[in-house]
Amino acid sequence: MIDRRPPWSEALHGELVPLIDYLESRLIGKHTVMTYLVTALLAGGHILLDDVPGVGKTTLAKALADALDLRYHRIQCTPDLLPSDITGMTIFNPATRHFEFHPGPLFSHLIIADEINRTSPRTQSALLEVMQERQVTVDGVSRPVPNPFMLIATENPLEFEGTYPLPESQLDRFLFRLSLGYPTPEEELALLTDREEPAALPTPVLTPDRLLALQEAVRQVIVAPTVKRYLVDIVQATRTHPAVRLGLSPRATLALYHASQAWAFLHDRTFVTPDDIQDLAPYVALHRLVVDDKAWDSPTSSSRQEIFQEILQRIPVPTVPEGRSL
Structure with a gap:
């Protein structure tokens, strides 16, 4: 039987360990991805799962909804999907002789947009407002979506026929872009011989009200001025790098x-360290950077990664006085 929890799991926030354990019972061997997923959940951000078919992207998203007892809706994105299919529409009721709004699937706590790059840019744009402002506007009336709210989108990076690349404005609204990757031989063998029924674990692991309380606690985590300056220096460097055509935005x-x-809260700390910034920065930045075609033969993710690692290496890291928390 695979030991799914790494030794450093003991350093995680105790209330969140059962949540990660539940997710790992549904998808074996992806502990690191789980921690980033839970980090995005605590931060109130959205996730783009970018990977080949069949590695468990949709399974992971549905497992999160089950673990939190959230009202969720899965949207299977297709070329014929219309904006009104996801936002809802106003329909005339002959009985009352009034127009009535019928909410679409966006009015849920958790949205799973499966194969988001298969739907048209027109429908993709219907997600921009709700991802940023947590509201949906139909026929000039803005309506808030439930709180908490999270969008998890999946896409297959290897298929291009019949797909529509996500625009920079939409990529900028995803907190992280994650990849699950293929399982190891041991994990794949466990997939066949070591299946644990999710029903055997108590659900929900975390109630929506408790999640909101944890999200509020996250906002109280201390970020010292020196760490804030370090973060801003990294962002500023992406805007002046000669090989970058579009650097990180203030939203980033x-x-x-x-x-x-x-991330600090998940790791049971009340303050952010420079290491936290370094751990998270690539996941926040790489899908937002637009590389200058003239500077590289092809603007692949590897070239973006090289550029960003160069930036991290040349930005001075603030020191922590001994015995003090920044």
Whole structure:
């Protein structure tokens, strides 16, 4: 039987360990991805799962909904999907002789947008408002979506026919872009011989009200001025790098800030360290950077990663006085 919990799990926030354990009971061997997923949940951010078919992207998203007892809706994105199919629409009621709003699937706590790059740009744009402002506007009337709210989108990076690349404005609204990757031989063998029924574990692991309380506690995590300056220096460096055509936005600055608070809270600390920034920055930044085509033969993720690692290496890291927390 695989030991799914690494030794450093004991350093995690005790209330969140059962949540990660439940997720791992549904998808074996992805502990690191689980921690980033829970970090995004605590920070109130959205996730883009970018990976090949069949590795468990949708399974992971549904497991999170089950663990939290959230009202969720899965949207299977197709080319013929219309904006009104997800936002809802106003329909005339002959009995009352009034127009009535019929909410779409976006009015749920957790949205699973499966194969988001298969739907048209028109429908993709219907997600922009709700991802940023937590509201949906139909026929000039804005309506808030439930709180907490999270969008988990999946896409297959290897298929191009019949797909529509996500625009930069939408990528900028995803806190993290994660990849599950293939399981190891041991994990894949456990998939066949070591299945634990999710029903054997208590659900929900965390109630929506408790999740909101934890999200509020995350905002109280201390970020010292020196760490804030370190974060801003990294963001500023992406905007002046000669090989980068589009650096990180102020939205990305806030995303990294809130994610670092959530990461520290998840690891049972009341303050953010420079290491937290370094751990999270690539996951926040790489899908937002637009590389100058003239600077590289092809603007692949590897070239973006090289550029960003170069930036991290040349930005001075603030020191921590001995015996003090920044």
